[in-house]
Amino acid sequence: MDIRENVVAVMRGAGFESEELTEDRRLAEDLDIDSTELVEVVVALEQHFGVSIDADAEGGFRTFGDLVDCVRRLLSAGVTAVGS
């Protein structure tokens, strides 16, 4: 499974375009994602990948790459929560 492509697919479902999703794009400043939309994205990622992401850790996400890294880390480690 290409994790990055799957994250892109999830975010496309939330209304984003593939072209705007590059690793260094900042979630707030570049992608205009507010805290509410971040909740939506994180829940969609949880459901898609079958993982659990600690809500307290979400504030640490700054770029699209951070989201991909988080999912990759959770899947490879087999853990169910970031920051736990």
Added chain:
Amino acid sequence: MSVVITGIGAVTPAGTGIDPLWDSARAGIPQVAAIDRFDASGYATSAAGQADFDAGAELPSRFVKRTDRFTHLSVHAVRQALADARVTVGEEVPAERTGVMVGNILGGWEFAERELRHLWTEGPRAVSPYQATAWFPAAPQGNICIEQGIKGPARTFVAERASGAYALIGGAEALLRDRADVVIAGGVEAPLSPYGWLCMETSGLGAKSRGSLGPHELYRPFDAGHGGSVFGEGAVFLVMERREHAERRGARILGELAGWGVSTDGYMPYYTVEPTGQVLGRAMRTATERAGIRGGDIGAVFAHGSGVPFEDVTEGYALHEAFGSATARQLPVTAPKSGFGHLLGAAAPADAALALRAMRDGVLPPTVNLDHRAPGIDLDLVAGQARPAAGCEHTLVVSRGLGGVNACLLLRR
């Protein structure tokens, strides 16, 4: 100091913009039809005024996803109103001196219903986090401010079917108190979801479907066959300014909101209205006096015309109370909303927009479906076809709601 209207935006069952709404009303073309938005076969009223508006084609997909239809209709209508007035917030007027006033009744139930379904079937994690901000009646107000970069006074008025009239009055008062230089004021309603429609049905105000009448014939203000309103969805917004501000920037002036009056029946049972029309009549008289005119100077009345028998009759009584029977019998009265549906929070702004066109063009649109006058209605009703009204300088717009909320507007050409 006076308040003038310099722009109009509308999304209604007649189409997008004020032109199709006016053309349809003037010709008396019925726009009410059988509901196809959802399965309404189990409802007492299965007809409505539906707006053919595709939010996905007009607004960014992420915005559409996080907001309800009533926000979509509002944001689009406000864009049109500002364009019509040739105002860009931050250019012709500072953001801090621009205000927004919105009338609404139900909130955004299409969004809320979908998310409640997710809650019951899939659990709380399946609910959109935008549920918190998408459904409530002030959501359009907030999203209009964000979309247009508005930073001045903003308010939402929830006063049942008089909500939109209250929003226009709120806009005028903000201008006269020098809280803003431009106010976008109007109303919106999107009642066409299974639960929203059920709320309208249980209100007891809706016309029940009858085998003898087609969907477009159900809404019959002042007619002997009146049995309630047929509701519709839509958004209508007006751009309002103090006259000197509008003149200074060379704006095209569409008319003036010259007076207004509000009153509350305080009547039990609260789901009906005060039976003599005295309290509604006081709001009519206050609006007229504030404009510095007399009842006989009114060229037309855009009646609330709900088609609810008790409301129709008492609206007639109120005109007699306000202006005396001799004058009241001579006022041309029309309720063109029976053609496109009662737009609830957007009803009074739609009537105000139509009244401005009627005065400009010197013609009064007819009340659709008025074939045989109901007993007890002693008024000069405009029925059948449009009536010439070349000398019409003033129009009274009547709006009222459950609980006896009355709000009347006096528009000057």
